[in-house]
Amino acid sequence: MKNLKIDIGCAGRKKPDFLGVDIVASPDIEHVITPETLTLPFLDQSVAYIHAAHFLSRIPNHRWDIFFKEISRVAQDKAVIEIWQPHVFSNAAFLSSQRSQPNEDQYLHMCVWFADVWRQALQAQWLLQEICYIVDSTTLIQLHQQNIELDFALKYYKEVIREFGVYIEVRHDEGDLPIYPHKTFALERISAHYLVKNTVSEVDGALLQTAISAFSSGEIAHSGLNIPNPPTLPHRLEGYELLQGNGLEIGALHEPAQIPEHCTIEYCDANTKQTLQRNFPELAAKTLVEVDHICDLDKQGLSIFPNEQYDFVIFNHVVEHVANPIHAIAEIYRVTKQQGLIVLSAPDKQFTYDKPRELTPFEHLWEEYLQNTTEITDEHYLDFIEKVCPDFMELPSEEFQQKLKNVRKRREHVHVWTAESFKAFLLKMFELLDLKANCVFEHSSQKNRFEYFSVWKKEG
Numbered sequence: 001m002k003n004l005k006i007d008i009g010c011a012g013r014k015k016p017d018f019l020g021v022d023i024v025a026s027p028d029i030e031h032v033i034t035p036e037t038l039t040l041p042f043l044d045q046s047v048a049y050i051h052a053a054h055f056l057s058r059i060p061n062h063r064w065d066i067f068f069k070e071i072s073r074v075a076q077d078k079a080v081i082e083i084w085q086p087h088v089f090s091n092a093a094f095l096s097s098q099r100s101q102p103n104e105d106q107y108l109h110m111c112v113w114f115a116d117v118w119r120q121a122l123q124a125q126w127l128l129q130e131i132c133y134i135v136d137s138t139t140l141i142q143l144h145q146q147n148i149e150l151d152f153a154l155k156y157y158k159e160v161i162r163e164f165g166v167y168i169e170v171r172h173d174e175g176d177l178p179i180y181p182h183k184t185f186a187l188e189r190i191s192a193h194y195l196v197k198n199t200v201s202e203v204d205g206a207l208l209q210t211a212i213s214a215f216s217s218g219e220i221a222h223s224g225l226n227i228p229n230p231p232t233l234p235h236r237l238e239g240y241e242l243l244q245g246n247g248l249e250i251g252a253l254h255e256p257a258q259i260p261e262h263c264t265i266e267y268c269d270a271n272t273k274q275t276l277q278r279n280f281p282e283l284a285a286k287t288l289v290e291v292d293h294i295c296d297l298d299k300q301g302l303s304i305f306p307n308e309q310y311d312f313v314i315f316n317h318v319v320e321h322v323a324n325p326i327h328a329i330a331e332i333y334r335v336t337k338q339q340g341l342i343v344l345s346a347p348d349k350q351f352t353y354d355k356p357r358e359l360t361p362f363e364h365l366w367e368e369y370l371q372n373t374t375e376i377t378d379e380h381y382l383d384f385i386e387k388v389c390p391d392f393m394e395l396p397s398e399e400f401q402q403k404l405k406n407v408r409k410r411r412e413h414v415h416v417w418t419a420e421s422f423k424a425f426l427l428k429m430f431e432l433l434d435l436k437a438n439c440v441f442e443h444s445s446q447k448n449r450f451e452y453f454s455v456w457k458k459e460g
Contacts (some may be wrong), residue, residue: 001078003048006040009055016053023058036060038067043244044075047174053084054163056102064102068110072122075170081126083168084189087133087161104131107166112180116447123172128181130167132193135185150185151196165189180355197391235448239441239455243341245311250297250332251318252289253280257343263312268293268302270411278428279409298323299374302331309335314343317451323376326369326429333435336390336458342437344426345453348445349421354388362413362428380414381407388412419445419452426454436460443447 007018011026019031021040031041038059049072056064071081071220088103110118111128119125135150143153153160166181184193240257246264249257253276259265269276269291276288295304297318313332319325329344336342349355381404386390392403417425423442430437436459443453 002046004046005049006047008052035316038070040074040200042074044073047074047304050081057085072124077172079170081168084165087164125171127169130182132165132184132186134162137187142327166360176316235443236453243312247312248310251315254288255287257314268295270296297328302335305335308337312341317347319346320413320415324368324373325365340458342456345451346354346417346422347451349416351450353388354413354416357416359421384412422452
């Protein structure tokens, strides 16, 4: 049989038109499974909906993997998994009948953060669609009366969440990317679900320094063993190994490329190190590179450099910040030697705060190039604020203008891509400008869950 609906652990509370499954027999249970094996008595890919409420808390956490694999086995393509349980921060999680409690991180780990690893274990991709928190009406009213944001309370307060549930779609076909779930709240499972207002925004430098001062009695130097930092974004290392000679990196900030030891590098930025520290106070404790060349890509291009000066140029996560991406990359091509290498990367919006924003169409980028755009309009920044920091839109005018000024100063994301659309953008741009370049290395967000990273060889 196909399109079955099963309710696991439902003794006495089975959902209508569902088959009851439990580890304990009762009148409304059609199938009793053993807690040792947790084997579900259904054919592979035969179940369309799986509901389980407070069942995981009744089995030891070292058997969760077995249970998840069984669910994945019987779930047909596009089946829905709905799981409810007491939240680990609720008093109900500590009742004697509760053997263990996962929190939402368990599902983010499986479906988002390490989805590629879990896909192999589950033999399917689990797409986490929604995390729903059940909050009592009195709690909700009290939080509102105390001017406490629900988003903050869900993260840091105990006994706000009575229970939580997840909605997951199972995909057996290839190529599905993990998605970040909607975060919702409700008064009851079956009542209306409301999106939780996101109160996270960009770091306010003045507030950060005030907070540091409030919690600190002074700064001390680190001591201890001189242990090198582990590689940052290790999927890039294979691409960097292709580099030879002397290169230029643009916009490295605190995360310069980990180039081979036999290479030399110069750093270029629109601002001095001191200005960058003021603009990005959250990086104050990190080591910013010493800037060798001050050059504003938007206004100057790379005009301070002659043609074909560098063996390689690195342009990591800068293209989304500039006013005229096509002109910027054309300039990078110009200063790279024949047979030299160009490293280009951009974040995939599906894995950043840009997720709610629309993709930037190529026609828009081409128009900016044809008009020789040298300045970012507020239209771009207002889109960033509206989609990424929507609470700013409700601020008084003077306060809003200060937020907008800060967004301009930091040159927040102007253009938005996925890995696929950024690669397509590069190929079309190279073609239209007749720039001869071949991709010699690439690593997509489908594998690294973050960005499109690529190395191109200049041929023309």
